[in-house]
Amino acid sequence: MTALRALTAAMAKAFVRDRMTIFWSVVFPLMFLALFGGLFSDRSSPRLDVVAVGSVAVLDQLPADARAQLDQSISVTTSDDLGGSLARVRSGAVAAVVTQDGGTVDVHYSRADQVRAAQLLATFSGLVDATNLAASGAPPAVSLHTAQVEDTSLRTIQFVTPGLLGWAVAMSATFGSAVNLVAWRTNGLLRRMRLAPVSTSSVVLARVGVSLAVAFGQVVIFLAVAVAFFGLKLTGWWPMVFPLTLVGTLAFLSIGLLAGSVAKTEEAAVGLANVIVLPMAFLSGSFFSLAGAPGWLQAVSRVLPLRYLNEAMLDTMVRGKGPSSVLVPVLVLLAFTAVLTAASARLFRWEP
Amino acid sequence: MGVRIDVSHLTMTYGALVAVDDVSFAVEPGEFFGLLGPNGAGKTTALEAIEGLRRPAGGTVRLDGHDPWRRDPSLQRRIGVQLQASSFFERLTTREQLRTFGALYGVPPARADRLLGTVGLEDKADERTEKLSGGQRQRLSIACALVHDPEVVFLDEPTAALDPQARRNLWDLLRGLTADGRTVVLTTHYMDEAEALCDRVAIVDEGRLLTLDTPAGLVRGLDAPVRITLAPGALAMDQVPGIGGVASAEEDDGGLVLTTREPAAVLGRLAARGALTGLSVRGATLEDVFLHLTGREYRS
Ligand SMILES: Nc1ncnc2c1ncn2[C@@H]1O[C@H](COP(=O)(O)OP(=O)(O)OP(=O)(O)O)[C@@H](O)[C@H]1O
Ligand SMILES: [Mg+2]
Numbered sequence: 001m002t003a004l005r006a007l008t009a010a011m012a013k014a015f016v017r018d019r020m021t022i023f024w025s026v027v028f029p030l031m032f033l034a035l036f037g038g039l040f041s042d043r044s045s046p047r048l049d050v051v052a053v054g055s056v057a058v059l060d061q062l063p064a065d066a067r068a069q070l071d072q073s074i075s076v077t078t079s080d081d082l083g084g085s086l087a088r089v090r091s092g093a094v095a096a097v098v099t100q101d102g103g104t105v106d107v108h109y110s111r112a113d114q115v116r117a118a119q120l121l122a123t124f125s126g127l128v129d130a131t132n133l134a135a136s137g138a139p140p141a142v143s144l145h146t147a148q149v150e151d152t153s154l155r156t157i158q159f160v161t162p163g164l165l166g167w168a169v170a171m172s173a174t175f176g177s178a179v180n181l182v183a184w185r186t187n188g189l190l191r192r193m194r195l196a197p198v199s200t201s202s203v204v205l206a207r208v209g210v211s212l213a214v215a216f217g218q219v220v221i222f223l224a225v226a227v228a229f230f231g232l233k234l235t236g237w238w239p240m241v242f243p244l245t246l247v248g249t250l251a252f253l254s255i256g257l258l259a260g261s262v263a264k265t266e267e268a269a270v271g272l273a274n275v276i277v278l279p280m281a282f283l284s285g286s287f288f289s290l291a292g293a294p295g296w297l298q299a300v301s302r303v304l305p306l307r308y309l310n311e312a313m314l315d316t317m318v319r320g321k322g323p324s325s326v327l328v329p330v331l332v333l334l335a336f337t338a339v340l341t342a343a344s345a346r347l348f349r350w351e352p
Numbered sequence: 353m354g355v356r357i358d359v360s361h362l363t364m365t366y367g368a369l370v371a372v373d374d375v376s377f378a379v380e381p382g383e384f385f386g387l388l389g390p391n392g393a394g395k396t397t398a399l400e401a402i403e404g405l406r407r408p409a410g411g412t413v414r415l416d417g418h419d420p421w422r423r424d425p426s427l428q429r430r431i432g433v434q435l436q437a438s439s440f441f442e443r444l445t446t447r448e449q450l451r452t453f454g455a456l457y458g459v460p461p462a463r464a465d466r467l468l469g470t471v472g473l474e475d476k477a478d479e480r481t482e483k484l485s486g487g488q489r490q491r492l493s494i495a496c497a498l499v500h501d502p503e504v505v506f507l508d509e510p511t512a513a514l515d516p517q518a519r520r521n522l523w524d525l526l527r528g529l530t531a532d533g534r535t536v537v538l539t540t541h542y543m544d545e546a547e548a549l550c551d552r553v554a555i556v557d558e559g560r561l562l563t564l565d566t567p568a569g570l571v572r573g574l575d576a577p578v579r580i581t582l583a584p585g586a587l588a589m590d591q592v593p594g595i596g597g598v599a600s601a602e603e604d605d606g607g608l609v610l611t612t613r614e615p616a617a618v619l620g621r622l623a624a625r626g627a628l629t630g631l632s633v634r635g636a637t638l639e640d641v642f643l644h645l646t647g648r649e650y651r652s
Binding site for chain 1: 426428429438443448
């Protein structure tokens with residue numbers, strides 16, 4: 001018991017006193033959170049700049065409330081210089097030039113930016129339709145009402161937080177066990193400990209304990225920052241993140257154990273852990289959603305433990321699904337842990 | 353208190369290399385035993401087999417009748433080991449290292465802290481181990497081997513990086529261990545150390561046990577002449593035959609060197625002639641035995 005406590009304390013101190021490890025496991029993922037959640041968030045389309053040359057009745061005679069609505073998507077300036085304005089469209093400085101000759105509205109735009117072009121055309125055809133309808137005096141036969149399927153508050157941060165958190169937990173668990181194992185083997189501590197009356201399970205339990213504490217610390221810091229600074233809204237089931245982090249940490253500790261059993265130097269262990277975790281993070285939807293990914297990619301991601309961790313985190317933290325939704329991911333992660341731990345036990349070496 | 357060590361026909365191999373070749377000896381409880389031999393002789397390999405760190409390719413090792421290769425915690429608690437390459441936990445201070453190693457054996461922190469003083473590292477108690485000097489690390493490694501008050505201690509070149517003060521202090525510490533009835537086995541390249549500490553020494557080379565005896569017995573067995581050195585000019589070369597009993601004489605810048613098997617008689621006659629200026633007398637030492645047995649060629 002004292003051995004377990006002492007080993008845990010020694011590993012914890014080694015972690016806390018290593019600035020680089022703290023940077024990679026805590027600060028680095030937060031930088032990604034800021035990048036994805038802060039910079040790329042709220043991709044509500046920017047307003048389009050439109051130049052009205054001459055009098056454009058469809059714009060000028062719009063009722064005040066309709067005009068206010070229109071101003072949310074386009075910003076209109078006026079000019080008398082048609083040629084100069086067209087040149088500005090070509091250069092991309094403005095989105096379009098609008099003129100009106102009697103009953104014909106001309107929209108001059110560039111297809112260089114297709115999203116902008118589509119948005120522009122939709123706006124103006126809607127505007128023309130509405131004007132026609134108003135001129136006929138008839139009530140609209142059909143009215144369109146749109147609603148997003150997600151919670152209206154759903155923004156980029158909601159999607160990126162669970163995946164980035166999964167990646168952060170995976171990374172520090174893998175590196176923690178891989179580097180620890182190789183360091184102790186190469187500096188001879190492993191063989192020295194073999195002479196002491198310490199069971200292998202004490203060493204493993206100490207590593208699991210420290211890695212779990214680190215992972216829970218990551219979760220708390222990560223979620224606190226996401227909620228406080230990036231407006232993350234958690235559902236009532238968010239505490240499920242803790243049991244998920246537990247099994248996720250076990251799975252990635254076992255991956256690190258395998259990497260550490262194979263690698264001969266600390267550098268090789270770090271490289272190997274990177275080669276495993278980084279592609280897995282991409283393929284498991286940590287950095288972008290897999291919703292639009294091709295079928296084969298989806299199939300590949302189904303064999304990766306991180307995919308299960310990420311999805312279960314998204315389901316419970318953001319989509320509000322209950323504990324039953326994590327049953328399969330938890331079992332998959334535990335099975336993964338069992339298989340990899342058995343494999344590393346076969347490859348384990350005491351000697352450098 | 354004290355553990356009996358029985359090594360019987362021990363053979364250790366690394367692939368095709370036979371590092372220890374059919375070595376047998378026994379160490380009594382309370383004995384101070386030295387393992388000497390040139391680099392690569394197989395000392396560390398043999399020691400690690402006795403500690404239970406390597407599995408013998410042939411033969412047996414028994415510590416009080418137990419096989420050390422089976423990791424038996426009750427036996428491990430009685431064994432203290434300082435390996436040739438010291439190894440510590442990363443980023444811990446000197447005090448924390450000792451406490452951690454102590455805790456592995458269920459030793460309370462206060463006892464671990466006392467050992468800091470024993471090896472003279474109180475000043476470095478709160479220093480990270482990475483910042484210690486080579487000799488300080490060596491002392492910490494020895495302290496870690498002794499922290500749980502073991503009954504048998506294995507030390508692989510414990511004084512390798514130590515300054516003369518630390519070396520003498522360690523000698524006192526180690527003598528205290530066997531005085532209490534503990535068994536100590538050490539390897540060293542310092543013959544004076546082996547002579548000063550060991551009850552018996554084994555000399556090994558190329559994996560084979562060449563000889564095993566008390567240091568005094570080994571020196572006696574060499575039956576080497578005594579070397580008498582005199583200052584230049586104390587005695588002329590042509591006066592040497594007149595002394596009698598001198599086996600050989602040689603003159604160089606350092607003076608005249610005589611060898612003899614009758615040192616008492618020769619010294620008496622030299623004194624009678626008043627030719628003792630710059631006198632130094634040197635009998636054979638363990639080093640002579642060692643070089644005689646293992647030769648002067650470099651080992652790989
Ligand atoms: N891990 C190893 N793998 C292969 N060969 C080894 C290994 N360790 C030692 N040897 C070889 O075994 C022989 C004995 O080595 P050992 O370390 O036991 O010598 P030693 O007597 O302790 O030497 P030194 O005085 O230099 O410490 C040497 O030839 C060495 O090259
Ligand atoms: Mg050696």
